[in-house]
Amino acid sequence: MVDHRKAGGGITRRIALKTFGAAAGVAAAPGFVRYAQTQSSAPIKIGFQCHRTGIGAAYGRWYERVTNATVKLINDAGGINGRPIEIVTEDDGTDPKRGSEVIEKFANQHKVDLIYGTLFSHVVVGSAPIVGELKIPYYVVSEGYHVASGKLNRYCIQPGITDVKAQVRSVAPWIAQNLGKKVTLIFPDYAFGHDHRDFFEPAIRSQGGEVVAKIAIPPTETSFTRYIPQIPRETDVIYHVMVGPSVLTFVKELGEFFGSSGPQLFGFIDSLESVALDSPGLEFLEGSHFWEGMPRYAQPDQPDYVTFYREAVGLDENGASTDDSRDVSAAAHMFGCWETLYVIKAAMEASGYRGPEDRAKLIEATEAMTDMEAGREHPQGRKLFNGKIHQVFGEQYISQVKSGKLEVVHRTSIEDGLYEPEGDYTAMPF
Amino acid sequence: MAFGPYLLLASLEGLVTAAVLALMALGLSLVFGVMRVVNVAHGEFYMLGAVIAWWSASLISGHPALGFLLALVVSPLIVAAIALLSDRLVLRRLNYEPQATIVATIGLLYIIQQLALTFYGPDARPVQAPFDMRLALPWFGYSAYKLAIIAASIFLIIATWIGLTRTKAGLVMRATQSDPDTAQAFGIPVDRVYAVVFALGAGMAALAAVLIVPIQQAHYLMGQDPLLLSFVVVIIGGLGSLRGTVVAALFIGLSDGIISMFFSPTLAKMLATLLVALVLVFRPQGLFGTAAR
Structure with a gap:
């Protein structure tokens, strides 16, 4: 931005106007829109429906830490399709009613690409109809059977944790x-x-x-x-x-x-x-x-990849925070955030995801996944994804x-x- | 488990509920009786009591009893001070008008609750019981501390009763309760009595919370259920009647323990609510209350 302004100082107003006019004309021409977006390095916005308060708060705190750690790793490694991830967090109070309000806020106010990260089953079940209506992908880390039951809709996916x-x-x-x-x-x-x-x-x-x-x-x-x-x-x-x-x-x-x-x-x-x-x-x-x-x-x-994961999210020997040994983690669930974000990354890369118009492609790319090898992206272990029921299966x-x-x-x-x-x-x- | 021991366990559990409920409802009833203020924020004073208990217990390392004793002293005092402040800042400025104070205390409820969420956080945190003893009965084990709660509550209720009926302060309160205008005419500083009563009521809720927190945990939403039950107790017993409150707490606590053990907890709540409805229809002043003037 600053560079542009400096460069603008050297040209006349007339030339500047002409250039802007031409650029606007090209941008408005059919076929250019997609090109403009592939070039974009605007962040991919992921709405994080987080249990910051309410009965799920302890989980929410750790889901948020793992999410931040994973996003940092992904962004440091170049992001997704060259674009960084931006997490927009909203507190749902572990409450289905607030959960569904938060979904609308993500879609209408924050204009996120997808929504992610919900744990408690009643919030997932309460939010599912709205994500279906708004046609916005909803990657949950909930371990409930509701996604796998086939009773929600095509926009609800659980690719990071076994049900x-x-x-x-x-x-x-x-x-x-x-x-x-x-x-x-x-x-x-x-x-x-x-x-x-x-x-x-x-x-x-x-x-x-x-x-x-x-x-x-x-x-x-x-x-x-x-x-x-x-x-x-x-x-x-x-x-x-x-x-x-x-x-x-x-x-x-x-x-x-x-x-x-x-x-x-x-x-x-x-x-x-x-x-x-x-x-x-x-x-x-x-x-x-x-x-x-x-x-x-x-x-x-x-x-080694488990050690890497534990260090990245800040876990000590006893599964508590490295900053505070009394702050014990939700270790048995929060790895799902890490793995889900890597699944989103893989699916976005496979589908060449550019923006909300590619949401259906993103879901199809996720559905096409099957084997996930254990490693840094899947530290909990090997997984098998069933695209028909949008559910992943792992070792326990x-x-x-x-x-x-x-x-x-x-x-x-x-x-x-x-x-x-x-x-x-x-x-x-x- | 055979019927006898089962009933014994149900009654013990019911008595613990009743003991805490009685203390808390007593505070609510006192505030209503003397000030005619329906204190909707009463549950939040209870929650604050528990949260402050956690805080003061965590200040002291060493034997858990020391932290607990500190909490027992500090928590009701701080909560009473907060109540005193809210009386001065809010209730008094509304001239204790019944409708206005209901709305104001609803506001207080949210303010206190959200402040607790902001500064204490959303976690449930345990406070260690002053002593950890398991009574091994032939059929089941039971926590000795729970029995201590019942004893402490009985002691505190008797102390309140003596305070109200045998001391000058109690006399002043009762005078204010029966007719504030006449009391004022006789030189009783009604305003000050109101402030003290409001603080006392909040302090009793805090005390109940300190007693219960070692067997539950301190959590910012913990005030809601007890508030509801306290209202049930106070309505059934008759607002402002000490005897009625204690009897109703005993009744609700025991029936809650026994019905929820033999049938279901939901049924116990349904019956309690039904009883409230019946009392309101057939005896609006409560079982032991006196009709409104």
Whole structure:
């Protein structure tokens, strides 16, 4: 800009006017518009629907850090098609209503190329109809089954994190073989919990196990002791997936109730994501097992690209921030932001994405993806993308709490989690 | 689990709810009784109590009981001071007009809540209980601290009752409650009484929060549910009636514990709300309240 102004000082007003006139004429001519845009180095705007506040805030904080770290890496390496990424963040308050308002704001006010980064399933489900209406791609990092169910629309994609149905199917065989066959489910009474309830039972039954009780807990509950007596005596394994601000209370109260004589515990780390495992009251978890999307604690045998990823997002040995050891990460989910951004990059490059008029091409390019090799762009591990249901499938980790830290004891294969697709987004019109 | 122990556990849980609810509702009821102000921001004073408890407990390292004791003293005082300030700055300038104060306290609710979000953040943070003891009953284990909450609440309610009925300050408050104009004519500084009562009510909410925070966590939205339940309690018990508030808190707390354990928590809330509706229709002054003059 400054250079132009300086150059302008040397020419007469008349010449300047002529030149501008000619340039305007060329620009208005048909066929020139595309050319102008390929030359553009204007940033690609990605709207980040972020849970900065509300019950998802701890996740949101780390989703934002990972997003910033990834965008910095991509931009330092030259951006996408030579254009830098610009992240526009809006807080949805982990609330579906605000979530859908934020979508409209992204589309109409910020004029973003696509929207990305939502975690909580109710916000995704609440926002999906509007992104379909506005025809704006929506890359979620939510792990819910809603995208894979085929019930949303062609603009909703989940390419960076495995969905709950596949996660549950991956861990069920290990639970039946190692912990026990009679399982009591404790889950939050909304979409995310219902996914666990609906998919775990068939999965464990096919392993010769059974679900002996299903205990649904309202998401706003703050005290859990009243639910614990509903756990039948013959239970071998308690399978718990609580989320939100009260999870610490939940585990403490389980501990108070059972002491050292309780059933085995298998939890989804969602319960304790961004909670330090040495928090008071959590001693009760020693020896119990957790699903992890990606290990929180640095493992002795981790590949170089995992070390690279951990350093880039600022994780210490214990999965907390390198700046503040009390600020524990959402390690089991946030890698999804990293991988999703790299998928967006790959799809934009494959489709030669230039601007909002190429949104359909971008989605088709994403749908065409299949194998994703483990590496710096996919630090969580190898993945398989199913374009029909817009869902990616990856390996899962099962870890045990040993002296207050999570140690990976088993790694499932992608095939453990695969299931028959129930829908086909590619058959839907844009 | 057999029926007996099950009922015991349900009752214990219900009593804990009732204990905290009684303290909080007492504050709300006192403010309404004396000042005729429906304090919608009461839940936020409760939340502030918990947040300040977290803050003051985190100041002290060493035995968790020290931090907790500090919180028990500091938190109600700070919250009372904030309430005093809001009385001087807002409520007093509205001449305590009932409608205006409702709107003003709704505003206070949002201001306090958003300030907490800005400065404390959106996380739920734990405060360690002053002692960590598990009572091993033959059928289940139970936290000894929860029993201590019940005891502390009973003690505080009795103290409030003695304060209101046996001291000069209590007499002044009751005089203001029964007829502010006459009280003023007899030389009672009604304005000052109002300010003190408002601070006292907020302090009680904060105290309830300090007691509950070791078994829940401090979170900026934690004031909403207790506020609703306090209104339920106060309406059923009769606004301004101390006895009614305690009885209603006991009733709502216990029924919440037992119904939600044997049936579902949603049913417990439905029944409580239904009861409020019935009370409003058939006995608008509440079970123990006196009819409005």
